[in-house]
Amino acid sequence: MIRGGPMTHRHDSAQHAANAPTTPGDDALAVANRLRPVLLRIHRHLRGEAHELGVTGTQATLLGAIHRAPGVGLSELATHEQVTPPTLVGHIDRLERAGLVARARDQTGDRRRIGLMVTPAGEEVLATLRERRTAWLASRLQTLSAAELAAVEAAIEPLSALLGRAP
C-alpha cells in the first residue's frame, strides 16, 4: 500500500493554519483538495454499481426525475439535470431501448417538443432500486458507525448546495 494519502494533505493544511490565520478561501481550497480525490474514487465504485442494479447511476437518477415530473420536455430535463441536450438524448435513447422510458411528441401543443414518461417496467426498476440494500453504496454505508453515517447525512444538503445555488 502506498504511504501518505489524504492524511498528507490534512497535515499540510493543519501546519498552514498553525502559521497564519486562514481565510474562508483557504479553508474552501483545502477542503476541495481533500474532497476531490474522495469523490472521484467513490464515483468509480458507483459506476460499478450499474452491473449490480441493471441500470447505471445516471439512468436511475433520470428515472427518478422523470417519475417526479411526468411529461417533462427533454430540454427542460437537461437544464434541470445540468447536462447538455445531446448528452440527455443519449441517455434517453438507452433508457427507451431498455423499455424503461417512453418518448411522446407533443401533438397538440409545440410539435417540436416531446414529453418523457417512465414506463411500467421503469417504475418497477425504480421501486427495486429504492429497496436495494445490497448495492455498493448502501452496503458500504452500513459499515459506518452511527456517528459517521450522521456526518455523511449532514453533508448531503451542503453538497447539494454546491449544485443548486447557481448564479
Place this chain on the structure above:
Amino acid sequence: MIRGGPMTHRHDSAQHAANAPTTPGDDALAVANRLRPVLLRIHRHLRGEAHELGVTGTQATLLGAIHRAPGVGLSELATHEQVTPPTLVGHIDRLERAGLVARARDQTGDRRRIGLMVTPAGEEVLATLRERRTAWLASRLQTLSAAELAAVEAAIEPLSALLGRAP
C-alpha cells in the same frame, strides 16, 4: 424547474420513521438513495473542471499519488487507486504524452516492472492545482456558510471510509 427533488426522498424516509423504527440498514439505504444523485451531479461538474485546470480530476489524483510514492510500480498503483492495470496504463499514457509523468523500466531489479515518476512539469502542475481557488469545487465551497463547509469537511473521513475498509 422540476418540483420535488431530494426533498421528496427526505419526506418519504421521515414518514417511514414515524411509522416504524428503522434499522441501521434502513438508515443506510435512505442515505444512499439521497446521496447517490448528488454525488453523480457533483461528478459531472468535476469533469468540467478539467478544462479549467488542464488536467482531469483523475490525472490530478494520480499525479498526487505518484508524487507521494516516487518509483511506484504500475500494478501497485492500480491496486491502490482501485482501478485495473489496463485502465491505469491508459491514464499513464496520457500523462506521459503530456509530459507530466515518466516511466522507467526497472533495469537492475524485476525487469518486468516500471517505476513511475512525476516530471518537473508535472510537479509544477501539481503546485498550481493546489493553489487553484477558482476551480469549480473550491469556488462552490466558498459559497457555503461556515457551518455548511464544516459539515462537508466532517464528511470527508467517513466518505473515505466507504473506500478504505475493504474486506
Place this chain on the structure above:
DNA sequence: GACAATTAGTTAGGTGAGCGAATGATCCGC
C-alpha cells in the same frame, strides 16, 4: 536445469458519460 505457474505491463475492443458544432423542424414576433 526444465517447466509450469505467476506476475507486470500492454493491446484490443467494448460500454458509459460527457461535450460542441451543425442540422432539420417548428414556433414566434415583427
Place this chain on the structure above:
DNA sequence: GCGGATCATTCGCTCACCTAACTAATTGTC
C-alpha cells in the same frame, strides 16, 4: 412572409472505466 429562436437530434470527439488476451520476465516446484 421571414428571420430569429427553440426543441430535439446527429455527428464526431474525449475521458473513464472494464474484460480478454497477449508478451515478457520472474518464481516455485520437481
